[in-house]
Amino acid sequence: MTTRRKFLKGVGAGAGALLIPPTIAKAGRRGARMPGGGGGGGGGGGTTAPVFELPLNIPPELQPVSSSASHDLYVISQENAALEIIPGTTTDILGYQGMTPGPTLRVDANRRTIVRQVNNTSNTHTTTHLHGGHMDPHFDGHPIDLIAPGEFKNYDYSNKQVPATLWYHDHTMDLTGDQVYAGLAGFYLIEDDFERSLGLPNGEYEVPLVVQDRTFAADGSLIYSDNFQGMGDFGNTILVNGTPYPRFEVANRKYRFRILNGSNARFYNFTLSNGGRFIIIGTDGGLLDAPVAVNALNMAPAERYDVIIDFSNVPVGQSVTMNNTGGGGMGGGGGGGGNTFDIIRFDVAREEIDGSIVPQTLRPIERLNPADSVITRRWTFDRRGGRNTPWTINGRPYDPEFVAAMVKLGTTEIWDLVNMTGMFHPIHIHDIQFQILDINGRTPPPELSGWKDTFQLPPGGRVRVIGRYDDYVSDPNDVSTSYMMHCHILEHEDHAMMVNWMVVE
Ligand code: C2O
Ligand code: CU
Ligand code: CU
Numbered sequence: 008m009t010t011r012r013k014f015l016k017g018v019g020a021g022a023g024a025l026l027i028p029p030t031i032a033k034a035g036r037r038g039a040r041m042p043g044g045g046g047g048g049g050g051g052g053g054t055t056a057p058v059f060e061l062p063l064n065i066p067p068e069l070q071p072v073s074s075s076a077s078h079d080l081y082v083i084s085q086e087n088a089a090l091e092i093i094p095g096t097t098t099d100i101l102g103y104q105g106m107t108p109g110p111t112l113r114v115d116a117n118r119r120t121i122v123r124q125v126n127n128t129s130n131t132h133t134t135t136h137l138h139g140g141h142m143d144p145h146f147d148g149h150p151i152d153l154i155a156p157g158e159f160k161n162y163d164y165s166n167k168q169v170p171a172t173l174w175y176h177d178h179t180m181d182l183t184g185d186q187v188y189a190g191l192a193g194f195y196l197i198e199d200d201f202e203r204s205l206g207l208p209n210g211e212y213e214v215p216l217v218v219q220d221r222t223f224a225a226d227g228s229l230i231y232s233d234n235f236q237g238m239g240d241f242g243n244t245i246l247v248n249g250t251p252y253p254r255f256e257v258a259n260r261k262y263r264f265r266i267l268n269g270s271n272a273r274f275y276n277f278t279l280s281n282g283g284r285f286i287i288i289g290t291d292g293g294l295l296d297a298p299v300a301v302n303a304l305n306m307a308p309a310e311r312y313d314v315i316i317d318f319s320n321v322p323v324g325q326s327v328t329m330n331n332t333g334g335g336g337m338g339g340g341g342g343g344g345g346n347t348f349d350i351i352r353f354d355v356a357r358e359e360i361d362g363s364i365v366p367q368t369l370r371p372i373e374r375l376n377p378a379d380s381v382i383t384r385r386w387t388f389d390r391r392g393g394r395n396t397p398w399t400i401n402g403r404p405y406d407p408e409f410v411a412a413m414v415k416l417g418t419t420e421i422w423d424l425v426n427m428t429g430m431f432h433p434i435h436i437h438d439i440q441f442q443i444l445d446i447n448g449r450t451p452p453p454e455l456s457g458w459k460d461t462f463q464l465p466p467g468g469r470v471r472v473i474g475r476y477d478d479y480v481s482d483p484n485d486v487s488t489s490y491m492m493h494c495h496i497l498e499h500e501d502h503a504m505m506v507n508w509m510v511v512e
Pocket of ligand 3: 432
């Protein structure tokens with residue numbers, strides 16, 4: 008049992024013990040594996056997973072159980088399951104539909120969906136957040152808006168937003184790290200006719216890829232290290248769509264990959280072994296206005312990059328690997344040991360005519376104007392109590408009863424995010440998509456100039472973002488209708504680097 012239990016509030020007496028997922032062995036008490044300065048965690052040692060042998064899993068797309076003129080109804084069962092992830096072993100997971108990642112939902116912008124999340128787990132509470140989604144806060148998956156085993160909740164999403172690569176994942180108070188690590192995460196893709204008309208690679212040539220690091224015991228069970236003092240949990244084995252170090256057969260043509268860093272704490276710097284470039288077409292909140300070609304993708308937990316990789320210059324029979332040349336927790340030490348360099352290998356297996364294009368202009372982005380901002384709110388991210396204390400925002404560890412800001416509906420605000428610590432924190436804000444005004448005073452590079460909901464806040468640094476808070480309001484008398492802001496290193500989030508805020512009339 009870890010000391011973070013004492014931060015659990017508002018979930019009801021005794022709930023803490025019930026909330027521990029039964030499937031996850033706890034290894035390494037907090038701080039136990041923290042080489043000076045942070046980082047560490049994970050089980051250490053090598054990984055036994057085969058590299059570039061197993062075929063890439065592509066999560067199935069979930070079909071609605073019913074459709075009407077007004078909406079589509081999807082039903083997802085959250086279950087304990089036992090999967091063969093490392094060949095010859097069995098891993099107990101928590102999965103949407105018993106799989107990890109969960110099934111992909113592909114929906115149309117402005118068409119309402121109701122997603123019924125049924126908690127069929129044996130003994131843990133859950134709440135589901137649609138990360139990057141813009142919705143009524145009653146359906147935002149607040150950490151104390153919990154579903155008990157045997158119960159369900161209908162999450163009602165309007166999908167009234169710019170189409171984008173979203174993901175849904177668990178958000179349970181104090182246990183988000185545990186339960187996402189155990190498997191509760193999946194893709195939610197919003198599209199529209201405009202995007203479909205652009206001629207981008209689609210169908211089997213459009214593939215979501217979630218990259219996650221995990222540590223497995225010899226018997227295949229997951230080992231979770233709740234290292235909240237350092238950079239969080241680090242695994243020694245890379246999974247892409249739940250497959251360790253997969254290989255994926257491609258044709259010699261362009262592919263669209265929607266890449267999500269779904270890791271609890273690990274940052275990545277992805278490169279291609281042939282020196283090829285990633286053509287970024289979109290970020291967290293949707294398409295860029297024009298593609299941006301880069302040599303490396305630097306991704307913090309929860310960030311998404313929608314990219315084109317062109318294999319047309321790779322001879323059939325040859326391969327391209329995607330590698331991670333990053334240090335794990337950027338600026339805070341990496342860790343976990345094992346093999347976190349190899350990610351996925353693309354084997355060019357056949358020739359095909361490529362009818363797709365990457366247009367020079369994608370989706371025009373409405374630029375928010377700082378002159379329209381009615382207030383600048385400053386948020387400081389810190390650990391005021393020093394070592395062995397929770398992380399804080401504006402001096403406070405997360406208190407589910409405390410609402411830090413009341414934003415007026417329909418207004419534009421600048422949020423000034425200030426990092427008082429010596430490590431990176433990927434700060435995520437719910438409800439809307441933002442534009443970055445500056446990072447340490449400088450204009451962001453083009454790939455960070457589109458719609459974003461997760462921001463890499465550099466050590467000792469500062470990021471200013473602007474957003475317009477349209478459409479939905481919280482109930483001022485019900486804290487569970489707050490929106491959240493938090494660090495997306497899930498061990499930091501669970502150890503209190505989170506805050507409630509509301510939109511009000
Ligand atoms: Cu992806 Cu509040 O989380
Ligand atoms: Cu979110
Ligand atoms: Cu953090």
